[in-house]
Amino acid sequence: MSTPANPITRRLALPGWSVLRFSLTLIAAALLAAAIVTGVFVIFWIGIPVAVAVLLAIRVWANAQRRIIGEQLGVAIPAPYRPRPKARLDQQALWLIREPATWRDFAWLAIDATLGFLVNLLYLGVFSVAVYYLVQPFLLVTVFHSAQTPFVNDFGFYDFDTPAKTLMLVPFALACGVAWWRWGELLLRWYSHLGVLLLGPTANALLTERVTELRHARDQTAGHAAAELRRIERDLHDGAQARIAALSLTLGMAEELLSNDRPKQAAALVGEARQACSDALEEIRQLVRGIHPPVLADRGFTGALQAMALDHPLPVSVVDRLVGKLPPPLEAAAYFATNEILTNITKHAQASQVQIIVHREHDQVVIEVRDDGIGGASFSPGGGLDGVRSRLAAFDGTVEVDSPEGGPTVVTMTIPAAAVDLGIAHNAASAHPF
Structure with a gap:
């Protein structure tokens, strides 16, 4: 799913996003605990395949976070991972540990399991309190009027145990609703932008990728330029150069005929040379047109x-x-x-x-x-x-x-x-x- 563009629809859809993000914080806590336990046993051989499995699971979780945060903010968060080598498990574990993106994922894992849990809990708590105390008087009058109320309204200093008394909590519910509407989205967006900083590629990684792309483009351009030069050389050698060589022989034969006082035969050869010169000129024009069209x-x-x-x-x-x-x-x-x-x-x-x-x-x-x-x-x-x-x-x-x-x-x-x-x-x- 994607976040609606309409501000009202977007705010109404945010609780669903927060529930999804809250569930990911619980998964983050489980992965964080698994990573800590695996780190203790990684000194034994049995801990190596478990470490690889846990690190790859963290990557799957991080990619899910990138997709969800990206859809929520309307941005693309590319995965910053380098291609994983095909090697033994111990070498793969060492490579994953040395990968900078792994530690950034782990940092976001720790943040999401703690701060993320509190942020989403606060957001959902304020939203739930607002809805709870707004609908409670209606529920006490309609659904639970003949039964003992299952709702807890004992604040210590006063027990709001009747529908009339619960109406006194409506202003509190409205205040929570206004706070949720005004600052709830800002809180979630601030936390999501924090995730972009850690889950997205660093400026150094982007620069390295850009340099690699430019180097590849330069190599391709140089290859195309060399191939184009070879084509021009081949076309000149097999086309215009061959015609000009034939033209030189024809003119030489015409000169010999003129010296032997045979002007008619010499004129015929000069005519052929004139046509060969026109053909060579046309080939050169075609060749130049392929380099840069006039x-x-x-x-x-x-x-x-x-x-x-x-x-x-x-x-x-x-x-x-x-x-x-x-x-x-x-x-x-x-x-x-x-x-x-x-x-x-x-x-x-x-x-x-x-x-x-x-x-x-x-x-x-x-x-x-x-x-x-x-x-x-x-x-x-x-x-x-x-x-x-x-x-x-x-x-x-x-x-x-x-x-x-x-x-x-x-x-x-x-x-x-x-x-x-x-x-x-x-x-x-x-x-x-x-």
Whole structure:
């Protein structure tokens, strides 16, 4: 379940959350006792597998806390654990003990078994007192009027043992209800934020993970760049260079014919050389276009997408809500990524129409490519979508695919782009979504 967004509904749902959290504090107390007992017997061999089992049980409990606290606060709390190695039990126990997240879980376990118990008990106690003394007069008049009251109302200085006397406790119940309504949620949210601090990854862990991601993206980018250079070298060697070498031989033969006073044959060879020169020039143009399409420099990203849509065999509509111009490297990456997705749609989607929507969300450029094909698109090693993800990873971009069987398919590319020239006029192409 998730916490309702409406403030009134959320406050009314909080007692259920508190009951759930209160039950977890009881489990925390049992796990804390088991961990202490296991720590005593861990010096014996029999205590090692028990220690591993207890530590893994604490992780399960901590993950349940992360999920519940995250749903209550509306945030995501990722698990900060490193992959567990496949090793002997004693090595696994040693690895779990050395894991920093284990001790943070244990700290939250001790806090939740004590402070968490008191916080949730206080919250539920105030709520229960408010409800109890508000409904007690009604229950004494209707349900328990002919029997001895089971309710305890003897405060020592006075015994509220009749319906009329219990009405004197209604103001006390209302005060507890106001306190519960006003400060109960704040108390639970404060305690939940304390849990986020201990259960979530530390700043050092987040930085390490980020550095790892950037290193992986850098290695992928370097690999793609090296592969692209090899492709250019191969295309030049097998294409334009071979044509230019043949052109040189042809011109040499024409020169020899001219020296032998055979102008007609020489003119024919010069004509062939002229055609070979045109073919070589066209190959070089195609090669340069693959490095950086001239349409990007001439018409910008939006114009390049529209040109791409006109050249595509399927009907493609472009909806441009992007204000400003993108940096050239990002523009080229977004262009080639979109082109790769359109190529995948042509090969696999069996679609009848495609729509491209480009817009900005704060400091991010979002490109959505939708088709009405058969669906089932997914990331596969070496596939087109995997290549798009690797290309955009160099710019800290992400790719998400929503493609149920039977379609439709929506591929969403998100690329950070803080540097955008807002002075460029906004171009929009209207289209009707399908």
